[in-house]
Amino acid sequence: MRKAALFFILFLCTINAQDQGAKMVPDLRLELLNGKKITLQSLLEKGPVLIDFWATWCEPCKKEMVYLDKFHRTYVDSGFTVLSINQDTPRSMSKVKAYIRSKRFSFLVAKDPNKQVAQKLNVQVLPTTFLVLPDRKIIWQHVGYLPGDEKDIEEQILKALK
Amino acid sequence: MIRRRTPALIAILLFATLSGQLYFSGSSNLRYGESKTGQLYSESILNGNALLGNFNSWFQLEFSNPPELGRTVNGLQKFRLEYNTANSVFKFGDIYEIWGRGLVLNQYEDQLVDFDNSLTGISIRNQWNESLDWSIISGYRERHRLFGADANYTLKSLSVGISYLQSREQHLFEKFVPSTGYVLDSLMVTHRVKDLRTEYFADWYDIYVEYADKRTYDFNTDSIRSFYNGGGQGFYSNLNIYIGAWALSMDYKKYSFNISEPDPFSVADNYSGIFSFQRPPTVIREHTSRLLNRITHQVNFDDEVGYQIELSGPVLSDIMVLANYSKTSRNDVWNKIEVPNDTTNIYFHWEWQSVESTGLLPLTETYSVPFEELYLEVEGFSFNDRLHYRIGAARTIEVIDIFDHRITDTTRNIMYEEAGAITFPTALDWNINKRWNFEVKYEYQEFKKYKRIINTQTGIDTKESLFATPVQYNAFLSLGVSHSPGWSCALLIDASSRLEFGTTPQLDNINTLEKIVSNFIDLENRWIALELRWNITNSHTLTLTYGSQQGGILCSNGVCREIEAFEDGFKFTLTSLF
Structure with a gap:
């Protein structure tokens, strides 16, 4: 019990010692649906990146992705990128590319079948969204999706592009 | 540790x-x-x-x-330290890796069904050059000591991978000692899995093929019991074809890691099949419907052949259609045959024997334990994207168990359990204005489950329902309203006309919501709950649930758990990201 208390104190102290802007993303190594390998850093060199964790079985994720695609198309010329990281396991992985193609989504889709990338960003529920600046700092994060949340997402993208 | x-x-x-x-x-x-x-x-x-x-x-x-x-845990559950260089990643601690599509290694944690097959040890991954990457793992989990290596070579759109995984396991089993009865014993077993895979990407199609071979060796020759040192193979392939915005996806599996007779109890001590680090694709559709998930086919990764075909695409700019068909069966056809006693040579007992192999494709005949599902879905937006709808229909047929299958020249004696269902999942979202949204989900299911007995000798041909009525009618209704980004609220009504014989009936306590709803609808078996979700900030969400929730089988990633019903109570969940 003492050990548990010690952990919690240490944990809370560490969190309180930093502000939200100081949260950093490690340089993620990712494999895209077409087999190409990229790093997050290579995308950040162009501008801010919105990272979205989703899966084909997640209905709110699919609703949100319609808007994310719009944002990607609208702001890609300003250096903005949407990077969606798929959480489907091998049992449904084969459907991911078909889904993306049939929806004509233009953003980047990476694979994370055993949730190792999600674990690095402490993702617990889907969808979870992070907006990352070129210096790898997270300026905004959002858990879940309710219709209407896309207004806030766009506001944050515009702030990041300023 | x-x-x-x-x-x-x-x-x-x-x-x-x-x-x-x-x-x-x-x-x-x-x-x-x-x-x-x-x-x-x-x-x-x-x-x-x-x-x-x-x-x-x-x-x-x-x-x-x-x-x-699962079990009670207090303290540090998992820990991993990683060191990253430009081309390499070194990991120490709890390791999760996936090679290929999981025929050789697929490690993950799923808290929903309390599943975790991670490894405590080390992992090294290196990108040797633009084309070649390799990795090794070594460590232990419970009674397994693992070592494995994996390499991938990529040349433009073609990639080839090769893997080897070995585990030394202290395998536990119960042995019978005449003086004391059953006692726990163990023996050392070595599992070796070799895997080869290739993938090719083109503009209008992509193809994936993987083959795994597993061998099991028992080195403890002094054991009182003699065990079969067996092995088997697994094959998985996937072909996707894209024509414009249309996609045709085809999956095929032939898992024959441990072909066994239909009696599920006969494999209890058999270690030569798939082990917990292998989690291949299920090759059946993964549903989001609550009622369809309850009747999900429990995949037999040791012994199953099957395929899945899915066609999806837009018919108009705002309407998407999807058709999915999946079919599986066991690898062999089994029949119970009279076997003579060794000493007396008198016909003595019946034994399962494989009489025919199904070949490359699954069979429909009862004695191959088939499963078949057709799912159709229409999804789209209307009224300037303010209305989103999804209408589905599924037909599912499955032989769950075969108890007896004896066919001689003169008689047929068959006994099996079969289930069939027709399900209609629907969902409707209405965006009232920029922030307000109203959602209705309604699912309806007609479910049959029965025991079929045919005996031509006695003239018996019965189809005995496992419910009190021939058909069980299930329905699920969810009425929700949400206001972005603050909160959402949903009333969940789950109802069933008749429960299966042998399952625990709903208790007498009726929660307040059920009392209110019973004024409008008369439901015999119902589980009603109210769920409130409050997004305190962008990173903190509080969910409160009051009411009852039906229990049953919950499956995720081919792992299934029996979940108890939750009767008249509160649930509280606080999720935070910081």
Whole structure:
């Protein structure tokens, strides 16, 4: 019990010692649906990146992705990128590319079948969204999706592009 | 192990925090539930990541007493330290890796069904050059000591991979000793899996093929019991064809790691099949419908052949259609044959024998334990994208168990359990204005489950329902309203006309919501709950549920668990990301 208390104190102290802007993303190594390998850093060199964790079985994720695609198309010329990281396991992985193609989504889709990338960003529920600046700092994060949340997402993208 | 890890973790965190170079992030999930039937759980899970230069550490703390599923844990549950260079990643601690599509290695954690097949040890991954990458793992989990290596070579759009995984297992089994009865014994077993795979990407199609071969060796020759040292193979392939916005996806599997007779009890001590680190694709559709998930086929990764075909695409700019057909069966056709006694040569007992192999494609005949599902879906937007709808229909047929199948020249004696269902899942979303949204989900199912007995000798041909009526009618209704970004509220009504014989009937206690709803609808077996979700901030969500929830089988990633019903109680969940 003492050990548990010690952990919690240490944990809370560490969190309180930093502000939200100081949260950093490690340089993620990712494999895209077409087999190409990229790093997050290579995308950040162009501008801010919105990272979205989703899966084909997640209905709110699919609703949100319609808007994310719009944002990607609208702001890609300003250096903005949407990077969606798929959480489907091998049992449904084969459907991911078909889904993306049939929806004509233009953003980047990476694979994370055993949730190792999600674990690095402490993702617990889907969808979870992070907006990352070129210096790898997270300026905004959002858990879940309710219709209407896309207004806030766009506001944050515009702030990041300023 | 936890005791040894704890001081190390504290030291690392303290050092890094004091040095001021540490970037820390984490998440927590606090869950509490209590029902009138005595169900109680209290779970707190904390995930943390610390980033310090090229080092990255991840840990998970759990405090549960008791958890909703699984065993009570208090303290450090998981820990991993990573060191990253330009071309390499070194990991030490709890390792999760996936090679190919999981025929050889697929490690993950799924708290929904309390599944975890991680490894405590080391992992090294290296990108040798633009084309070649390799990795090795070594470590242990429970009674397994693992070592494995994997390499991938990529040339433009073609990639080829090769893997080898070995585990020395101290296999436990029960042996019968005449004086004391059944006692626990163990023997050393070695599992070896070799895997070869290839993938090719083109503009209008992509193809994936994987083959795995597993061998099991028993080195303990002094064991009282003699075990079969067996082996088998697994094959999986996937072909996707894209024509414009249309996609045709085809999956095929032939898993014959351990072909066995239909009697499920006969494989209890057989270790030559798939082991817990292998999790191949299921090759059946993964549903989001609550009622369809309850009747999900439980995949037999040791012995199953099957395919899945899915066609999806737009018919108009706003309407998407999807058609999915999947079919599986066991690899062999089984028949019970009279076997003579060795000494007397008199016909003595019946034994399962494989009389025919199904070949490359699954069969429909009862004695191959078939499963078949057709799913159709239409989805789209209307009224300037303010209305989103999804209408589905599924037809499912499955032989669950074969108890007897004896066919001679003159008689047929067959006994099996079969289930069939027709399900209609629908969902409707109406965006009232920029922030308000109204959602209705309605699912309806007609479900039959019966025992079929045919005996031509006695003239019996019966179809005995496992419910009190021939058909069980199931329905699920969810009425929800949400206001972005603040909150959402949903009323969940789950009802069933008749419960299966042998299952626990719903208890007499009726919750307040059920009392209110019973004024409008008369439902015999119903579980009604109200769920409130409050997004305190962008990163903190509180969910409160009051009412009852139906139990049953819950499947995820081919792993199934029996979930108890939750009768008249509260559930509280606080999820935070920081």
